[in-house]
Each structure stands twice: as C-alpha cells, then as structure tokens.
Amino acid sequence: MRIGSMHQFTEHHRFYTFRAFSLSAVDRKMIGLIYQSMVGAFAAGLYQLLYQQVAEDRVGYSLLEPQRKLLLGLGLDMHERGRQELANQASRLEAVGLLQVTRLGVPDNDDVVYEYEIAKPLSPDEFFDSPHLTLLLRDKVGKHAVIALRESFYAKEADELAGAELTRENISVPFYELFRLNAQGFDPELEQALTEVAPARQPVPKPQQTETAGIQYGEIIIRFPRNSANRQYVERLRGNEEAMAQLNYVAYKYSLSVVDLCRLLDEDDVFAAGGELLLDELQLRGNQLYRQDRKRSDERQRLYGRLEAVKAEEGKRADAGDDVPEEVAVQAEFYMDVPAQLAGRCDIHQYNMLMRNEPHTRFITRFFPGAVPEWLIRVFEVIDHNYRLQGAVINVLIHYVLGMNDAQRVTKTYIDAVASNMLVKGIDSFERAVGYVREQLKLEQDKERRREQGASAPRRSGGNAAAAAAKGRRKPQIPIMPDTPNGAPVTEEELAEILRVARKLDGKST
The missing domain is CATH 1.10.8 (Helicase, Ruva Protein; domain 3)
Incomplete structure (x- = not known):
C-alpha cells in the first residue's frame, strides 16, 4: 500500500471490502499454515477481519464504515504509528496476492474511500507451482518444512492401487442422457429477472491463452x-x-x-x-x-555440417576397402540438356549421371573455370545444411540457375527463392526436381510468347486501331519517310542539273 501522506489515511476515512468467494476448509488451512508463515500472524488476522466484514454465506460488498473499525479490531492506537502499522500489514497481504487496495475519489468532495478487495488463497497445486512464493516460504520455515507442508495437503492413494497398472474407463452419464429440458429453451422473463438481480460487479472472465510460454x-x-x-x-x-x-x-x-x-x-x-x-x-x-x-544457430549448424563432412571424407580415405558407392541410373525421360559451359566436355548421359550422383560441392565446380565465388558457396551451404534439400535436388537447382545462360538469375535472392519454392512444393527427389524445372521453363516460354503477341498486335491491327491508339497519345505522331527502292544510278548530266538548281536556291547564281 503506497501512502504518500498519513493525513490521507486516517481512522476517519471510510472503507468497504469486496470478495467474490467463500473460504473452504482447504483455503483456511492454506492461510493458517502457509500464508501465515510468510506474512505473519498480524497480517493473517487482518485478512480474517476483512473477510468477516461480509457475511459468511454471502459474497459482495460490505457496509461503508470508517477505518476506526479496523484499527480497533486489530488493537491499534488511533495515531500515526497505528495507521502506519495497518498500512504495513496490508502491504504484506498485497505482496503475496491476498489483497488489493484501491483509493476512490468522491466527486465534488475532497474525501476519499478505500476499497479492500480480498483475493482467494491459491490452491496447494497453484501455490507450489509459483517459484517466488515457494522460495519465500523456504526462507521462512526451511526446506524440510516446505516438503512436510506440501505432503500435509494431499491424501495418499492406496498402495494396492498405486502399484497396479489399471485400465481406466469413463462410465459417467452425460447431462442430456438423464435430463430433458422444456421445448421452450429460452425464457425471456427469466433472463430479464436474472439480469436485474445480478450484481453490478461481475468477475472478469480470464481469456484462454492456447499459445503461451508459461512464464510466471x-x-x-x-x-x-x-x-x-x-x-x-x-x-x-x-x-x-x-x-x-x-x-x-x-x-x-x-x-x-x-x-x-x-x-x-x-x-x-x-x-x-x-x-x-x-x-x-x-x-x-x-x-x-x-x-x-536464428542466424547464430544457422551458422553453428553449417559449421557442424562442415566438420561432419570432413570426418566422413577422412573415414572414407582411411577405410581399407575399395568399395565404390553405388551409382543411381537416370532414366532417359528425365534427361536434362547439357549446358553450354559443359558442351564438348561430356555427353548427355554422363552429364545427367553426374547431376544425379555427384555431391553439389563437386558438381558446381564444373561450371567455373577457376574457383567458385565464395558467396555462391555460402548460399548452397544454407540450402544444404539448413533447408535440408537432397543432394540430387540441389544439383538440379544448380543446373537451373547456372546452366540456362541467364546472368540475371545468378543472384542470391533468386537462388533462395527457387529453393524456398522447392521446399514448399515438397521436391524431395531427382525426378520431381526435373519435373519442377521443366514446368518452370514452360511457364517462362508461355510468358515470353504472350509478350511477343502483345507487342505484334498493333502492327497487325488496321487503321481503326491505329487511330484509336493515336487518340490516346499526348504527342503528335511524326510521319517517317519511307525507304525508296533502289533505282537506276544518276547520270553526270542529271547530277550537274541538281547542283545548278541547288546553287540557284541558295542565291549564289541566277
């Protein structure tokens, strides 16, 4: 309870209590054994005094009375020290979640009213699942006492049942199997009457969080x-x-x-x-x-992937056997054309066998005369170790982005976009990757064909289309001199006559 001045918290100020529950036997035991050990007997007595302001068989508000009643009920004197003691004990209850104090201002008046809202003590399960409350209780009574207190709230299961593996079957009868309601399910008079007699202060329903981290x-x-x-x-x-x-x-x-x-x-x-x-x-x-x-974990994962690859390579070299890994054949219907970079170095059968069986770290080097760019190696490391695409699928991706002779495709953004699209579509084999590439090529060809048809449409259209297009232009259409067909060469007499006419027009001769 934060009180700026004791003159704002006197025995003359009025108060009331509010509670929306009644204490059960377990609740009283929790207050007597658990909470009293943490806040002290004086604060526990204040809680009981505030609780008794409303009748035991009711919930809601108490009468509006001066705080003199609280001071007398606790045996405190009517001076500043007594009021300070009351505020300190209320603060102890607030700290453990049993009380919430609110100061209410009365309109058109300097007087204030204090509301003491009492909270229900936590159940044993809720209390011992709260780390800060459990640690506070341990500091007050000790570790072994905490264990004994928790055991005192639970009745143990019979040994005969605790050690046996039993099958559980729910044989409870549901509501509508036993009871039948009137056909008129909604009674407007009853609903109106219940609304009129309902308390003005309704408990706020707790929103159900289906996704939570569970942090207290x-x-x-x-x-x-x-x-x-x-x-x-x-x-x-x-x-x-x-x-x-x-x-x-x-x-x-x-x-x-x-x-x-x-x-x-x-x-x-x-x-x-x-x-x-x-x-x-x-x-x-x-x-x-x-x-x-995530960036750090990705880098760590790629580093571990490199170490595992090095260890696997060393293991293969140290192996005394000459076992050669079995190659997977490629059916002719899934052959891809040999890129221009590799033309003359291998035929279509050899190229597809390399693309199907060779690791992507070796396959990508065949597209470059020297070293592979470092940024390109990092891009495919992410695709391999983080995206977890299969090696054959990565090789098809390399063929698609590097073997199509389109420099605009060799960008980090484009490669990452294609790999992400493969992941979304579930491309997990060489054959499905080839089908994906052929589908993309077909889409690109259709797009290019539509673009060419759109560009040639104005040339094929007639004069009406040209006139309609001219109406939409803001600049005038300038006619272009058509090319004249090649005729007979100009003779010397004709050339001399043309020069004489030109000099005459310039005013040099008559």
Missing part, C-alpha cells in the same frame, strides 16, 4: 535487476493478467527464455511514460533478438 511473474521479478529504471513498471505486472498474457505470447512467438524477456523489459522505450507496456515495441525487439539467435 515471479520468474521475471526474481531475475530483474533491482537498480533498473523499469523496475517499478515491472512490479506493476503483478496481478495484471492481460499484460502477463501479452508477455507470454511474445515469448512463445519468438522462442524467448525468461532471461531474454528480462533483458528486453530492461531496455528503454519498452514502457510508456505512465507505465503501460508497449507491445509493438516489445515485439519488434523480440523479433530482432529472434533473428540474431
């Missing part, structure tokens, strides 16, 4: 640095189920651990000035961290 508030706060500027904002996440659900979604989406999440929450501009969590900014930085981790 205690796991975050126990690792978050105490001297951080965002510490106060992170502490406000306690009890804020919506914000914790958003954090868990981001952690699940980008595979973040608790340490990674604490590192992101400790950065600047993750929280607004008022302490609200900026989800878009958090997702942006989580995505950057995810991409960095």
Whole structure:
C-alpha cells in the first residue's frame, strides 16, 4: 500500500471490502499454515477481519464504515504509528496476492474511500507451482518444512492401487442422457429477472491463452535487476493478467527464455511514460533478438555440417576397402540438356549421371573455370545444411540457375527463392526436381510468347486501331519517310542539273 501522506489515511476515512468467494476448509488451512508463515500472524488476522466484514454465506460488498473499525479490531492506537502499522500489514497481504487496495475519489468532495478487495488463497497445486512464493516460504520455515507442508495437503492413494497398472474407463452419464429440458429453451422473463438481480460487479472472465510460454511473474521479478529504471513498471505486472498474457505470447512467438524477456523489459522505450507496456515495441525487439539467435544457430549448424563432412571424407580415405558407392541410373525421360559451359566436355548421359550422383560441392565446380565465388558457396551451404534439400535436388537447382545462360538469375535472392519454392512444393527427389524445372521453363516460354503477341498486335491491327491508339497519345505522331527502292544510278548530266538548281536556291547564281 503506497501512502504518500498519513493525513490521507486516517481512522476517519471510510472503507468497504469486496470478495467474490467463500473460504473452504482447504483455503483456511492454506492461510493458517502457509500464508501465515510468510506474512505473519498480524497480517493473517487482518485478512480474517476483512473477510468477516461480509457475511459468511454471502459474497459482495460490505457496509461503508470508517477505518476506526479496523484499527480497533486489530488493537491499534488511533495515531500515526497505528495507521502506519495497518498500512504495513496490508502491504504484506498485497505482496503475496491476498489483497488489493484501491483509493476512490468522491466527486465534488475532497474525501476519499478505500476499497479492500480480498483475493482467494491459491490452491496447494497453484501455490507450489509459483517459484517466488515457494522460495519465500523456504526462507521462512526451511526446506524440510516446505516438503512436510506440501505432503500435509494431499491424501495418499492406496498402495494396492498405486502399484497396479489399471485400465481406466469413463462410465459417467452425460447431462442430456438423464435430463430433458422444456421445448421452450429460452425464457425471456427469466433472463430479464436474472439480469436485474445480478450484481453490478461481475468477475472478469480470464481469456484462454492456447499459445503461451508459461512464464510466471515471479520468474521475471526474481531475475530483474533491482537498480533498473523499469523496475517499478515491472512490479506493476503483478496481478495484471492481460499484460502477463501479452508477455507470454511474445515469448512463445519468438522462442524467448525468461532471461531474454528480462533483458528486453530492461531496455528503454519498452514502457510508456505512465507505465503501460508497449507491445509493438516489445515485439519488434523480440523479433530482432529472434533473428540474431536464428542466424547464430544457422551458422553453428553449417559449421557442424562442415566438420561432419570432413570426418566422413577422412573415414572414407582411411577405410581399407575399395568399395565404390553405388551409382543411381537416370532414366532417359528425365534427361536434362547439357549446358553450354559443359558442351564438348561430356555427353548427355554422363552429364545427367553426374547431376544425379555427384555431391553439389563437386558438381558446381564444373561450371567455373577457376574457383567458385565464395558467396555462391555460402548460399548452397544454407540450402544444404539448413533447408535440408537432397543432394540430387540441389544439383538440379544448380543446373537451373547456372546452366540456362541467364546472368540475371545468378543472384542470391533468386537462388533462395527457387529453393524456398522447392521446399514448399515438397521436391524431395531427382525426378520431381526435373519435373519442377521443366514446368518452370514452360511457364517462362508461355510468358515470353504472350509478350511477343502483345507487342505484334498493333502492327497487325488496321487503321481503326491505329487511330484509336493515336487518340490516346499526348504527342503528335511524326510521319517517317519511307525507304525508296533502289533505282537506276544518276547520270553526270542529271547530277550537274541538281547542283545548278541547288546553287540557284541558295542565291549564289541566277
């Protein structure tokens, strides 16, 4: 409970309590044995006093009364020290999740009202699944006492059943098999009456998160640095189920651990000035961290792949046997043409056998007179070790991008796009890869044919089409002098006459 001045928290200020539950026998045992050991008997007595403000058989609000009732009920004096003690004990209950205090301002009045909302204690399973609460209890009572306390809440199964492997069959009777409702399923009068008598304060339904990282508030706060500027904002996440659900979604989406999440929450501009969590900014930085981790894992995976390849090569050399790996034959219907770079060096049968059986690291060197560019080697390393395409499929990809004599295709973006398309279409064999390449070539030929037909359409069209096209032009169409057919050569007399006429037009002669 944060109180700026004790003059704002006196015995004259009014209060009321609210609870939406009733304590069961297990709940009372949890308060007496577990929570009282953590917060002390005085704070546990305050919890019971606030609980009794509403009748045992009811839920809802208590009467509006001055806080003098709380001070007298706890045996505290009516002065500043007594009020400070009440605030300290309420803070203990707030810290373990049993109480939430809200200060309400009355309109047109300087008076304030305090609301004490009591929370139900956690069940034994929920409590011992919370690391921060379990560690606090261990610090208070010791490790062996924690184990004994947990065992005291559970009744053990009979030894005869615990050690036997039994088959389980659900023989329960469903609702509609036993009961039959009236044909008029909806009663408007009953619905209206239930709405009128319903309490004004309805419990907020908890949204079901199907995808979550399962990170609890205690796991975050126990690792978050105490001297951080965002510490106060992170502490406000306690009890804020919506914000914790958003954090868990981001952690699940980008595979973040608790340490990674604490590192992101400790950065600047993750929280607004008022302490609200900026989800878009958090997702942006989580995505950057995810991409960095993925890049490092990809590089590590490629390094391991190189080491395994070296070990396999050394093992083959050290092997005393002369076993030659069996080659897989290629059927004639799946033959690909020999590229221009390899023309004259091998026939179509040899080329397809190399493409089907040779490793891609050896196959790609045949397209270059010298060393293979380093960036091209890295691109195919990613395709091999990260995308996990088969060796024969990678060779068909090399044939497609390097053997078609199109320099525009030899780019990292294009090669990666083709490999990704193969992955999406499930190309996992040499034959399917050949079919994919032939399909792409056919699509490119059809596209080129349509482009040529579109370019030749204006020339084949008549005068109406030319006139219609001229209407759409903003510039005037300039006629072009047609080529004259070659005739008889000009004689010397005709040439002299042409020169005389030209000089006359220039004014040099009459």
